[in-house]
Amino acid sequence: MIEVDRLCKRFGPVSAVDGLSFTVRPGHVTGFLGPNGAGKTTTMRLILGLYTPTSGTSLVNGHRYRELVRPLHQVGALLDATAVHPGRTAHRHLLSIAQSNGIGRRRVTEVLQLTGLDTVARRRAGGFSLGMKQRLGIATALLGDPPVLIFDEPAGGLDAEGIQWIRQLFKTLAAEGRTVFVSSHLMSEMALTADRLIIIGRGRLLTDTPTEQFIESSTRADVLVRSPRAGDLAGLLTASGGGVVPDADGGLAVTGLDAPAIGDLAAEHGIAVHELVPRHASLEQAYLDITRDSVEYRAAHPEQGQEI
Amino acid sequence: MTTMDIRPTEAAVPSAAVRARDVLTSEWTKLRSVRSTYWTLLVAIVTTVGLSAIVAVAFATPPPDHRPPIDPLLPSFASLEYAVLAVGVLGVLTFTSEHTTGLIRTTFTAVPRRRAVLAAKAVVAGTVTLVVGELVSFASFLLAQAILSGNHLGVSLSHPGVPGAVLADGILLSVCTLMGLGLGAIIRHTAAAVAVLAGLIYLSAILGLLPAPWNDRIGRFTLFYAAQQVVALHPRANLFSPALSMLVLIAWPAAALLGAAVLITRRDT
Numbered sequence: 001m002i003e004v005d006r007l008c009k010r011f012g013p014v015s016a017v018d019g020l021s022f023t024v025r026p027g028h029v030t031g032f033l034g035p036n037g038a039g040k041t042t043t044m045r046l047i048l049g050l051y052t053p054t055s056g057t058s059l060v061n062g063h064r065y066r067e068l069v070r071p072l073h074q075v076g077a078l079l080d081a082t083a084v085h086p087g088r089t090a091h092r093h094l095l096s097i098a099q100s101n102g103i104g105r106r107r108v109t110e111v112l113q114l115t116g117l118d119t120v121a122r123r124r125a126g127g128f129s130l131g132m133k134q135r136l137g138i139a140t141a142l143l144g145d146p147p148v149l150i151f152d153e154p155a156g157g158l159d160a161e162g163i164q165w166i167r168q169l170f171k172t173l174a175a176e177g178r179t180v181f182v183s184s185h186l187m188s189e190m191a192l193t194a195d196r197l198i199i200i201g202r203g204r205l206l207t208d209t210p211t212e213q214f215i216e217s218s219t220r221a222d223v224l225v226r227s228p229r230a231g232d233l234a235g236l237l238t239a240s241g242g243g244v245v246p247d248a249d250g251g252l253a254v255t256g257l258d259a260p261a262i263g264d265l266a267a268e269h270g271i272a273v274h275e276l277v278p279r280h281a282s283l284e285q286a287y288l289d290i291t292r293d294s295v296e297y298r299a300a301h302p303e304q305g306q307e308i
Numbered sequence: 309m310t311t312m313d314i315r316p317t318e319a320a321v322p323s324a325a326v327r328a329r330d331v332l333t334s335e336w337t338k339l340r341s342v343r344s345t346y347w348t349l350l351v352a353i354v355t356t357v358g359l360s361a362i363v364a365v366a367f368a369t370p371p372p373d374h375r376p377p378i379d380p381l382l383p384s385f386a387s388l389e390y391a392v393l394a395v396g397v398l399g400v401l402t403f404t405s406e407h408t409t410g411l412i413r414t415t416f417t418a419v420p421r422r423r424a425v426l427a428a429k430a431v432v433a434g435t436v437t438l439v440v441g442e443l444v445s446f447a448s449f450l451l452a453q454a455i456l457s458g459n460h461l462g463v464s465l466s467h468p469g470v471p472g473a474v475l476a477d478g479i480l481l482s483v484c485t486l487m488g489l490g491l492g493a494i495i496r497h498t499a500a501a502v503a504v505l506a507g508l509i510y511l512s513a514i515l516g517l518l519p520a521p522w523n524d525r526i527g528r529f530t531l532f533y534a535a536q537q538v539v540a541l542h543p544r545a546n547l548f549s550p551a552l553s554m555l556v557l558i559a560w561p562a563a564a565l566l567g568a569a570v571l572i573t574r575r576d577t
Contacts, residue, residue: 049420050413051576066420069321070330077417085342090344100334100418102322140414259520 001026001178002047007056009042009203016042018203019056024181024196026147027173031194031211032183035291039203040183041079044152062150072101072144078137078151085128090136093125098143111139116165130157134246138166148179149299155189167193172246187287191215199287201294215283223259225252225266226275235272240265251275331419339402341434348398349436350389352481353444358385360448364455370456380463381473383452383555384445385539387476391444392484392531395437396505399488402429403568412577422572426493430565434486441481449474469541476538476554483531483561484509490564494571508560521546528553531560 002024017039024030032189034040045051049065057064058252060075068074075192083092084093112118115135125136134157141149150200151170155163169195174180184190190197190211197214199207207214224247227233234244234252242257254262266273322330339345339572363383379385406412419425450466456462463470488505495501513534526535528547537543537553548556 045413045576048413048417050416052574068420069327070385071420072418075417079413079417080410083414085338085409085411086341087344088338089341092337096337097414097418098334100331100415102326102330111543116368279401 001059001061002079002150002181003057003059004043004047005059005108007043007046007058008054008192009039009046009051010054015203017053019201020200021056021209022125022198022205024179026086026179026199027177028196029170029182030179030196030198031190031192032181032198032200033187033190033287033291034183034185034200035294036185037202037290038200038294040185040200041152042203044077044150045218046203047150048075048079070101070104070144072097072146074144074146075148075150076141076144076146077149078134078141078154079136080152081130081133081154081157084125084128084133084136087124089122090125090128090139091121093136094139094143097140101144102109102300103143107143107145111142114142115139131159131162134158134162134166138169146233147177149181151180151182153183153185155184155186163189163293164278172220199290201291204294206290206294215280215286217291221255222279223254223257223262224275224277224279225254225262225273226250227252227266227271227273229271232269233266233273236265236269236271238263253279324332327441328424328428331424332431334418335425335428335432339436342405344401344405345436347558348394348401349440352437352440353447355390356384356444357448357451359390359457360452362414363387364452368456368461368503372402379540379542380453380461381449381470381477381539381541383456384448384474385477385536387448388444388480391441391481392509393506395440395481396484396488396509397502398437399433399485399575400492400498400501400505402433402489403492406494407492407496408498415576423569426431426565426568426572427565430489433489434482437485438479438482440566442475444481445474445478449477463541473539473541477535479557480531480535483535485560487531487564488576490561490566490568493568494564518542529556531557 001224004020004022007017007020008015019184020043032040032043042051046053047060060068065071065075091108091112094111096103097109098104106164109118115138117132117135117139120132125133128136134154138151138154141151155166158166169184170180181189182194195211197207197209197211198205225233229251230250237244237252237254237257240257242262244256245253247253259276263273263276360383363386367383406415415425453462453464465471465474479494487508488501491501491505495504509531512527512530515527515530518526524546533547534553534556537547538550538557543550547553
């Protein structure tokens with residue numbers, strides 16, 4: 001369980017995190033989304049006691065992070081996969097971190113096997129690909145077998161197989177009753193991984209909702225209809241209370257009536273229907289819509305009054 | 309509810325002693341598992357012992373006419389000049405390598421009591437360089453004396469004051485390592501920390517150029533003058549006494565480590 005309450009972090013004049021409150025519950029994979037610069041990494045560093053908040057609190061399992069004894073048993077984190085000494089072997093890297101929390105060598109071997117790094121354990125981490133470093137970072141997070149796991153952009157650098165593996169891993173960890181908190185700036189990735197979404201922009205909470213509900217509530221549903229007698233059908237649909245807008249290639253975009261109702265109406269009047277497709281705006285679109293006003297860095301559209 | 313299945317695996321809260329041992333073990337593993345440790349120590353050993361021999365040979369060659377009496381411990385002391393920088397860099401890297409890679413975040417996440425990390429790094433790096441320093445000090449003393457004794461200029465280890473002087477000589481490496489470690493924690497960038505460290509170590513050479521009596525009056529606060537007084541069989545009267553010089557020698561790394569201890573818990577990482 002992670003509880004963030006009215007958390008604020010200012011860096012000089014910039015509010016990186018601005019009154020953020022949310023709870024990340026056990027048993028779920030919670031996606032932490034936002035455009036670049038939204039404050040995801042800052043929030044995670046605040047939760048892990050690396051930054052001192054300007055105001056507000058964050059608790060992990062009911063405790064402030066800095067008060068935790070042997071914290072790796074409570075929280076595992078992957079913040080930056082490249083944060084390894086290039087000259088140290090994967091095994092020694094993990095061992096040194098394990099030892100600081102009284103974790104034995106057997107567990108080091110276990111997490112190396114779990115992440116598929118056992119064959120390269122004696123190689124220096126400097127020679128690892130980004131994907132291998134991600135696995136090493138995940139191995140580090142799992143060392144203490146913690147009930148809370150925090151991952152900052154864990155999928156970067158992983159190949160398709162690696163992404164599949166990491167998704168499955170997160171789901172397994174959540175199914176075991178752990179709290180899994182994963183940040184990403186890619187909605188498409190989170191849609192497949194997370195069952196809850198916390199979306200922030202400019203350090204503020206935009207949405208905190210189950211993934212399903214987010215998709216349902218924020219997509220414009222319509223039905224695409226194609227018919228050789230499109231004109232006649234459009235009249236009937238309008239008369240039945242539907243909204244009709246011409247779509248590309250002579251199709252009709254219908255709102256207010258669902259696909260069965262449209263099909264029935266056409267059949268009643270003997271009108272052939274060639275295509276009848278319920279459509280949802282993509283998840284990516286919904287995400288873009290909600291974060292549009294809070295994008296920190298936007299290409300080629302400088303803010304008004306900003307000097308170039 | 310499945311949500312309560314996973315609980316922290318904490319049997320009992322470990323004692324402070326156990327936690328301190330954990331962090332020490334961790335830092336010991338870190339120090340042993342990178343090559344820079346071995347390189348810097350190798351440089352410290354080879355340059356010191358090698359230079360001692362060269363300086364001793366220079367002293368041992370027959371004088372053209374008349375020469376001032378030399379301190380028999382000078383060869384091994386003078387040869388530490390490169391070693392102090394090498395082990396100072398080792399101290400700096402102990403912290404800055406974690407900052408430049410970002411590993412420090414993992415370290416501070418694993419051990420949120422940051423001063424425990426600072427203390428463990430200091431104990432581990434300080435002990436290793438103390439042991440190496442003493443070995444190097446005795447080895448270069450014995451080698452230099454073997455060369456000097458051929459010309460009847462040598463002193464033996466049993467000579468009054470000599471064992472203490474050789475022991476004192478050996479702590480200079482540890483002093484510089486701890487100073488580097490403190491500076492590394494404060495400055496957090498390798499190049500900048502090494503530059504400051506080198507400046508502080510070699511300050512005595514610059515201050516030595518000041519007009520008398522200011523060269524000694526200010527110079528006696530520097531590491532090298534203090535170390536020289538501690539090591540000398542015949543301390544100079546216009547510098548601090550050996551006891552006070554020892555305090556100066558300890559004050560430098562202590563100040564750096566204290567500064568680090570104050571800053572390390574206040575800063576965002």
